[in-house]
Amino acid sequence: AQSVTQPDIHITVSEGASLELRCNYSYGATPYLFWYVQSPGQGLQLLLKYFSGDTLVQGIKGFEAEFKRSQSSFNLRKPSVHWSDAAEYFCAVGTLTSGTYKYIFGTGTRLKVLA
Amino acid sequence: ETGVTQSPTHLIKTRGQQVTLRCSSQSGHNTVSWYQQALGQGPQFIFQYYREEENGRGNFPPRFSGLQFPNYSSELNVNALELDDSALYLCASSRDNSPLHFGNGTRLTVT
Numbered sequence: 001a002q003s004v005t006q007p008d009i010h011i012t013v014s015e016g017a018s019l020e021l022r023c024n025y026s027y028g029a030t031p032y033l034f035w036y037v038q039s040p041g042q043g044l045q046l047l048l049k050y051f052s053g054d055t056l057v058q059g060i061k062g063f064e065a066e067f068k069r070s071q072s073s074f075n076l077r078k079p080s081v082h083w084s085d086a087a088e089y090f091c092a093v094g095t096l097t098s099g100t101y102k103y104i105f106g107t108g109t110r111l112k113v114l115a
Numbered sequence: 116e117t118g119v120t121q122s123p124t125h126l127i128k129t130r131g132q133q134v135t136l137r138c139s140s141q142s143g144h145n146t147v148s149w150y151q152q153a154l155g156q157g158p159q160f161i162f163q164y165y166r167e168e169e170n171g172r173g174n175f176p177p178r179f180s181g182l183q184f185p186n187y188s189s190e191l192n193v194n195a196l197e198l199d200d201s202a203l204y205l206c207a208s209s210r211d212n213s214p215l216h217f218g219n220g221t222r223l224t225v226t
Contacts, residue, residue: 004157034214043119043205043217044158090157094212100171101212102148105157 002027004093006106013081014114021076021109023091032094033074034103035065039087047089050074061085086113117142119218121206127224133194136221138206140187145210147189149181152203152220164189193223201225 005024013019025031032051036044048059055067065076074091088110092103120139128134140147146165150158160173164183178194187208193200201224207215 032212036217041219041222043219044207046214046216049214092157096212098171100163101146101209102160102163102171102173103150103158103215104160107155107157 002093002095002104004091004104004106006089006091006109008109009107010110010112012112012114015083016080019076019078019081019085019111021089021091021111023074023076023106024072025074025091025093026072027093027095033065033067034092034094035059035063035074035076036090036092036105037061037087038090038108044090047076081111081113083113083115086111119206119208119216121204121218121221123221124219125222125224127226128196130196130198130225132196133192134196134223136191136193136204136206136223138189138191138208138218140189140206140208141216143210144208144213144216145187146208147183147187148207148209148215149189149191150205150207150217151175152205153199154202158205161191196225198225 003026034049035047038044047063050067088108090108091106122137148163149161152158163171167183180192182190203220205220207217
């Protein structure tokens, strides 16, 4: 069965520190992978996506993610976190089944940034 | 470019009632999907509409139904509301298999 696992429910980092959020997926075919961010009371904003090609993808707000097929992972990174990055982050895999394209989301990682 | 807009932003209903949530797709998008996000969880796929037809459904009962209109706007209807239906309902639009663009959601509280 297709699934997405985000092992860390909460992560706290100091402003200016580096960040890595983990994501592991289970999907039989080549996955479409996404990271979204959700601020309180808001919808989801796309940070970056992987469809094919270069396994290191750049996104908005200085985020990047690396697709590692051998580890079934798509971890999100940022070299220096800003206080405004505090939010909830969701990893998702896009699946195509019987003509329906749907996303399976992880349970999210809530990021807290210390000043 | 107009993004995905949803209405209302908040709603309180009583168990057993019916509710309709509305969504306007982003300009140029022909596919709309609905997701339910319970507190502390990731969004769960409810269903997807393309060319006014439902073309995929998640693990939700038939009392969850929807419509897509010729202008690609959409409605989500939920009948016989249950307490567990309390959640943030997210509408997302896309064109073909482009990434989903989400609205800010409707927060439904069932008492």
